[in-house]
Amino acid sequence: MYHKTPGYKTFSVFNYLLLTLICISCILPLIHILAVSFSGSAPANSNLVGLLPIDFNTEAYAKTLHNSNFHRALFVGVQRTVLGTVIGMLLIVLAAYAISKDAHGFRSRTIYTWFFLFTMLFSGGIVPSYMLIRNLDLMNTIWALVLPVAVNVFNMVLMMNFFRAVPRELEEASLMDGAGHFRTLWSVYLPISLPALATISLFTMVFHWNSWFDGLLYMTDYRNYPLSTFLQTVIVQQDFNQINVDVNEMKNLSQRTVKAAQIFIGTLPILLVYPFLQKYFVKGIILGAVKE
Amino acid sequence: MKRQVALVLVLMLVFLAACSNNGGNSTEGTGGEGQGQGTQTEDPGSNKEEATANGFKDGKYDPPISLTTVVGLDQNAAVFKKGESMEDNVHTRLVKERLGIDLKYDWVVTNTNDAYKTKLRLMLSSGEKMPDVVRYRGDMETVNLLLDSGQFMAVDELIEQYAGDLYKEGLELDPTIWYPITRDGKKMALPILDYAYNGNQTMFIREDWLRKLNLEAPKTLDELEVVMDAFVNQDPDGNGKKDTLGLATGFKNGFNTWMTDIGFVFGAYGALPGSWNPGEDGTLVHGSVEPKAKEALLRLRDWMSKGYISQDSALKDEVGGSEMFTKGQAGIMVGPNWIPAWPLPDLEVNVPEAEYKAYPLPTGPDGIAGAAGNNPPVNGYLFINKNAKHPEAVLHYYNFFFDNLANPEPDSEFALGFAEGYDYAVLDDGTVIRDNNTAKEHAELFPDVDLNNSLPNPFFYTLTYEGARIPTLYADSMVKAAEGGELVTPYEKMEVGGRKEQNIHAMKVIMDQLDVYHKNYYMGPLTDTMQSKNELLSKLVNEAYNKIIYSQSPPEEFDKMSDSWHKSGGEQITKEVNEWYEEVK
């Protein structure tokens, strides 16, 4: 067995070490943010906090969690993410299945593909998009956040490539049995493609969870902001050029601890969802093993 | 497929219709029918009254009128009592009851990350109907966009007819206040007044360090160098390590900024980068390319190489620069009078024994000091829709705040603040509570207020950002206090009484050296050449400045830069700027 050889054992040790180091580098910024969120405001504002909190306290979390706008934003954020992922996945899976077919039998697939690809590169910019949303009467609705971004072409192309890996024999057997394309997609493709589905769902979820600019544009009331837009409005740097800076304003803006707490809370949901999705990576292997 | 095509066509038509509507709109300037089919915005002025109707009697509209606007909430304005909102709060109720003005908000966003600006620009671009009054505080480009949009009216007559005395006086303090917003001789917006001299910066020094090292506060650049050298090399913080800095600086955003500004070094040589200054022959010259600036740069280069200023200065913005001071690393910081209120309290927490005090800016070889400042006391503008039914209502509103809240009489209605239970409360023994920490001990006096946050301050809910400010009032009261005068009026007690001693003293220092501050004399809109060349020119300047300071380029780089600055558009801009200057002078 290969993993018994001395060479491989040495490699293994190094491998574990290397990956551990990389992981540490990835988690340090978050630990720093966590430390800031639990620190006193003076050391935090003066940038003295490293990886451990100074003047430990939980005031920043009290402030954040008491903020009713935060709760509302969290709710809208979750709503948007769930709805956006469900609708997005539906459209992507259906379309990806269709264009994964060979150009022999389904000649128009190539046209469709480039039709989609083109939109990945070119866009009209925010002014016409804004006008469109306004004229469709979608302002201030969750649909303005979900529909325009429902067809993610990158994800669609990925999904299509995963679908192409499904053995043709399975598909043909299914079609022979008299199942239509919808049935085949549902009962043959999807079960085999769980790792891919998990991947693309994750991407879609993360995309929706992190998007903030559309919330800013299409919500006429800040109380309808999704979480990321809400966070963006508290985190981001100010542009003070040509403004008479006011001391009251600065006092409020510079609450680093609160910002840190909000970033951390904002990252938490994905931290929770991801491990749950990971089990489908493993399931895919088992199914893959069974299939042949 | 056919149905699909049909649908697409319908949608495209809808879109085109909307767009052409917009096009027609702007050329004819009729703001009325801007909405394409399918939009739901109500026409706010639909309750038709007599078009002429002034209806303003005894300080009140009867029947009440409505005034539409849009708002980007700043962070401190976004604190509300439970159950209140921008649309319905103690401020809107007061205005409705006392003035008969019903404020209506077409939309409300939180104003960070340029949200408000983005929305305003989108509104303009998509031909949406503008509300009766639009306020804007921020970049001049957006101000110019609004001015040139043709949607707003000239305000000359309005001011003449309706502005109250206090507002008029404030406007007259500095006639250049009108320069940026004058078009074809007409005043196109109402300036929102702010406290004068509030942005002027002076030098703050660690007193405990001076004392420890037996030093005098520096009066000249040479003396400043002696002090900085001691701060760097004689271990003023006593930790046995050479880890201190002379001056806290952050010039990532340039050499004319609002805090930790390094412009005073240039000022000591008679040049001010990033602004247009009158030269010897009376014409305006650009301060960044004046030969005098080169000497200041060489001085900074020397400071950088000796470690007086941080190696990271070019990477830090104003706040980043101030951190060097608040964490106790640097001994000197330049900033406005109010930095003892923010961010310097952090220094007192981080270094409990720290003491600091404001000093005049140091002078250069010719005995002069100089810095940017003394700009007209304006912070934002109100734009009035030319189709507004009651354009004068805005002035009635502003007057009300000037007359009653800007400098209230003792024992008058607003003597203690805007509203009890919001921005203040009074205990039985007469003490007034104004901060949320004390308020926590008397939560019953602040019903429905979240005391984890700062107290809701209705001044920030106003159309004019913070009620009304009489430009000279702040500096005058501070100087009075610094000279030992008794605090009498509610304003003095509240605004000055709440200030730290160092803050009051700093304002006095600034007022005593008022003639060292020079404003940017060019206040017109971007000229044609500026639009196409500004980026290139400022890149030239910033790159050369930084590289010279960091010794990455030889000093001669300055002459090369100045040369190409003039050749690649600077000369043309100078010409345009002076044409404008001739006109307004």
Add this chain to the structure above:
Amino acid sequence: MKSTVKSAPPAPVATSPARIPRSSVRKPRERWSLTWPLHLMLLPAVLVTILFAYVPMGGLAMAFQDFKPYDGIFGSPFVGLEHFRFMFEYPDSKQVILNTLIIAGLKIVFGLLVPFAFAILLNEIRMIFFKRVVQTLVYLPHFISWVILGAILTDMLSSEGIVNQTLSAIGLQPVFWLGDGNWFRFTVVVSDIWQNFGFNTIVFLAALAGVNPSLYEAAEVDGASRWRQTLHITMPAMIPIAVVVGTLSLGNILNAGFDQIFNLYNPLVYDKGDIIDTFVYRTAILNGQYSFGTAVGMFKSMVGLILIVISYRLAAKYAGYRIF
């Protein structure tokens, strides 16, 4: 048509893109009776795309106008190719485009190689728990915006920051990471890869999840070393998806990462670190020149599209791959 799979190299690969026989120049007409369900499946995505992507594309007209917000798209004067001319005649444009190509190019190449290698290393981990933890943690930096990361990085890389302290502790010269042009590029590329490699790693792992474990067992029986197994089973399983991801990322050849550079750069590194987007930000966005911004965006998209088409053609012609 599927018979061509037989000619596939080494091991039967799990994810292999559709192969097209080179002889088939003429394709048969599509039979509507067979394909209508496929059209139906595409209908929702097509409608959404037309409505929300193609309809607003009318806005591209701005690139040929002198757009003024208050005049609208239909009221602004037409200026033809003026903005494109301005872009190419601008004294700095060559330098800026070159910077962009270098930074974006390095990001694309290493943004593909690093996750590829990382996925292989992760594939060798046998402790499922460790594997999952690693997978989750490396995805974390992706969630922190550059406003925050930029501040953290500026601190870490400052003259007294932890990185330079470590360097001097082991006797090396401190480095001015963000103030020296060449080091700046290095920093930008490395930190970008660091932030995003978790993303593509997931894609590659998903591809690996489709590999039939019996392939490894068979190879084991044949006495193939682990390295050979990696070479002939693991890598081929990821290559097709890597090609797809790589090709798609070519569309970004002129996007060097605005948020990142904007939060890290400073006048000291203008000559090496100023990219198209930061340049456009300073010229167009700050000065309200929408049209110029649109024109530059269009130019970037055109270049991206051309590269994608070329690589698509090349793959189809020489490798028989139809990527999309």
